[in-house]
Amino acid sequence: MASTDKKLSPVEGIKDDSNYLRGNIATEMVDGTDHFSKESIQLIKHFGMYQQDDRDARAASRAAGGSGKEYIMMVRTRLPAGLLTSKQLMEELDLCDELGNGTLRITSRQATQFHGIHKDNVRTLMQRMKGVGLTTLGACGDVNRNVMCCPAPFKNNQLHNQIQDMSFQLADHFAPKTGAYREIFLQDPETGEKEQVDTGETIEPIYGKHYLPRKFKMGICLPEDNCIDVYTQDLGMIAIHEEGKIIGYNILVGGGMGRTPSADKTYPALGMKLTYVSPEDLIPVCEAIVKVQRDFGNREDRKVARLKYTVRNMGLDEFKKKVEEYFGRDLPDPHPADVTDFDDHKGWSEQGDGNWFYGLNVENGRIADNETHSLKTAIREICTTLDPGIHFTGHQDIIFSGIAEADKGKLEDILRKHKVVLTEEISNTLRWSMACVAWPTCGLSITESERALPGMVDDLEKEVEKLGLSGEKFTMRMTGCPNGCARPYNSDIGLVGRAKEKYTMFLGGRLLGNRLSYIYKDMVPADEVVPELVKVLTVFKEQRVEGESLGDFCDRLGQEKLLEATGG
Structure with missing residues (x-):
C-alpha cells in the first residue's frame, strides 16, 4: 500500500486483518443474529452484499419493543454487459419471490439487485444462483465491479460480439481470486473446502492483500453508441473500428460521479483520454492502471480514494508515465475518435440474422407486479413461451432478443395482457x-x-x-x-x-x-x-x-x- 507512514482508514485495517476477505463472516452466518458486525459489513460488500434496514419499518419495530431496525441484505448479481438467459432470469424472479421482497431491480450498471434478503437466506440464494451459472462475487466492494458494455444483440456485424466478449474477459480477469466466497457461501460449512492459507504464493495477484483503496468501475462502448456512459467510468474504453473490425481502444481514466456537498475536495468527474491500445494490449494496460490505483490511491481518506482523485493529484502525464512503468513500455497518444451518439435500444430492431429484439422500458429498473401492471408476471410468460436472450441496459431497461418475426405480436400481446405499457407508447x-x-x-x-x-x-x-x-x-x-x-x-x-x-x-x-x-x-x-x-x-x-x-x-x-x- 502507498503512504504507509500515514494513518490508514479503518476499512484498510479491516481488510488487512481479514485473511483475504474471510474475517468472521462464516461464524456470523450461523450466530443466530439477524445482522453482521461492523467489520463484516465492510467485507461482505466484496461478495455482492450490503447490510441495510427498512427505514419505513423502524417506527413499527420500536412500537413492538424492538431496536427500530429490521435488518435486511441487498444482494447484487455481477452480469458483464448485462447478459443472461431466460432460465437465469426466471431463477432470479423465483428467488426474489421466495427469499426477497418480491421484486427484482435492474441497476444502472446492467446488473440485478435483490432486496429484503434476510441473513439466514443469503447462503441459499448464492447457491441457487451458482446452480444457474450466476455469481455475486465482486459486484460490490473495493474491487472492479460489473463491467458495463453495450448489450445490443446485433448479429449482422461482429463489433457487438467482440466488445461483449471483452467485457466477460475483463470481468474474469479482475474478479477476486480469494477462496473465501466458495468457502463461506457455496460449500457446506462442515464438509466443504477449508480456508485458503497464504503459503508465500500470491492469492490475489492483481489486488494484493488489501485490495483497492475504493470501488472501481469499467465500461466499453462504441463511438456511435455511448449507451453505457463511458465517461463516467473509472476506466472507460471506446472501441475504435474500421471496416467492421475493432482495431483498438481509446482508454479514458478518472471518471466518477460521487461527491460530498460539505467537502470541497470531492467532485464528480468525467474520464480523460489516456492512450490508445491494440486489442491484444487492452487487458495488460487495464491491469497496469488498476495496479497504479492499488499502489497510489488514497488509503487514508475514502472520500477521495477513487481513481479520479489519483489521476488529478498525480497529473495525467505523471499518471501515464506510471502506467507505462507498470505496463513495461511507452504508450501512444489517444486516437482522435470519440463518442458521437447514444442509442437506448428500445422498441423493435432487426438483429441481422432474421430475428428481432425488443427493448422494453422498465421504469427505474423495478421488476414488480403492482396495482397498475404485472411486469414480473409478463416477463415470466415471455421467458417461458419465447425463451429469448435477456440483455439489461445501462438505463435500467430490458432487451428480449432472438424473437422470430412471427412471434413479435405474441410478445406485445403478453405485455398488453398484463397491462405493461409498450415502449412505443411512453413519453420521451x-x-x-x-x-x-x-x-x-x-x-x-x-x-x-x-x-x-x-x-x-x-x-x-x-x-x-x-x-x-x-x-x-x-x-x-x-x-x-x-x-x-x-x-x-x-x-x-x-x-x-x-x-x-x-x-x-x-x-x-x-x-x-x-x-x-x-x-x-x-x-x-x-x-x-x-x-x-x-x-x-x-x-x-x-x-x-x-x-x-x-x-x-x-x-x-x-x-x-x-x-x-x-x-x-
Whole structure:
C-alpha cells in the first residue's frame, strides 16, 4: 500500500486483518443474529452484499419493543454487459419471490439487485444462483465491479460480439481470486473446502492483500453508441473500428460521479483520454492502471480514494508515465475518435440474422407486479413461451432478443395482457428518466428517489406536452444522495437528494454523456421541482437556437443568465 507512514482508514485495517476477505463472516452466518458486525459489513460488500434496514419499518419495530431496525441484505448479481438467459432470469424472479421482497431491480450498471434478503437466506440464494451459472462475487466492494458494455444483440456485424466478449474477459480477469466466497457461501460449512492459507504464493495477484483503496468501475462502448456512459467510468474504453473490425481502444481514466456537498475536495468527474491500445494490449494496460490505483490511491481518506482523485493529484502525464512503468513500455497518444451518439435500444430492431429484439422500458429498473401492471408476471410468460436472450441496459431497461418475426405480436400481446405499457407508447420524458433506489433501504440515501421520480415524471410530461416539446430528448436522473448512482451529474437534468424532500437541481449535461452539468438551484423542495423545470423549459422553447438540445441550451446560457431568464 502507498503512504504507509500515514494513518490508514479503518476499512484498510479491516481488510488487512481479514485473511483475504474471510474475517468472521462464516461464524456470523450461523450466530443466530439477524445482522453482521461492523467489520463484516465492510467485507461482505466484496461478495455482492450490503447490510441495510427498512427505514419505513423502524417506527413499527420500536412500537413492538424492538431496536427500530429490521435488518435486511441487498444482494447484487455481477452480469458483464448485462447478459443472461431466460432460465437465469426466471431463477432470479423465483428467488426474489421466495427469499426477497418480491421484486427484482435492474441497476444502472446492467446488473440485478435483490432486496429484503434476510441473513439466514443469503447462503441459499448464492447457491441457487451458482446452480444457474450466476455469481455475486465482486459486484460490490473495493474491487472492479460489473463491467458495463453495450448489450445490443446485433448479429449482422461482429463489433457487438467482440466488445461483449471483452467485457466477460475483463470481468474474469479482475474478479477476486480469494477462496473465501466458495468457502463461506457455496460449500457446506462442515464438509466443504477449508480456508485458503497464504503459503508465500500470491492469492490475489492483481489486488494484493488489501485490495483497492475504493470501488472501481469499467465500461466499453462504441463511438456511435455511448449507451453505457463511458465517461463516467473509472476506466472507460471506446472501441475504435474500421471496416467492421475493432482495431483498438481509446482508454479514458478518472471518471466518477460521487461527491460530498460539505467537502470541497470531492467532485464528480468525467474520464480523460489516456492512450490508445491494440486489442491484444487492452487487458495488460487495464491491469497496469488498476495496479497504479492499488499502489497510489488514497488509503487514508475514502472520500477521495477513487481513481479520479489519483489521476488529478498525480497529473495525467505523471499518471501515464506510471502506467507505462507498470505496463513495461511507452504508450501512444489517444486516437482522435470519440463518442458521437447514444442509442437506448428500445422498441423493435432487426438483429441481422432474421430475428428481432425488443427493448422494453422498465421504469427505474423495478421488476414488480403492482396495482397498475404485472411486469414480473409478463416477463415470466415471455421467458417461458419465447425463451429469448435477456440483455439489461445501462438505463435500467430490458432487451428480449432472438424473437422470430412471427412471434413479435405474441410478445406485445403478453405485455398488453398484463397491462405493461409498450415502449412505443411512453413519453420521451419517461423514456429518458431513471432513479436510484434510495429510501427506504439504501443506508446512504437522504431522501426519496425511485418512489419520488415517477410522480414528477407524470406531472412534467403533461407540462412538456402543453409546451409542444414532447419530441425533445433530454435525460432526467434522480438520486437520493450525492453519491450519484444514477449518474445525475452529466445528464440534461440532474436531481440529487440534499435533505429530506429537497434536491439540488443540476442542468447543462447532455444525452451523449461527455459534459458535466452545473448546479442551477440548491435545496429545491420536492413539490417545486416540476414548476422550476417548467420555467426552464419555457425559456428553452422561447430562446433556443435551431436544433439546440435542452442540455446544450442550459450549458450555453450558464447558471446566472438562466436564472435571470427564468426570474430566479
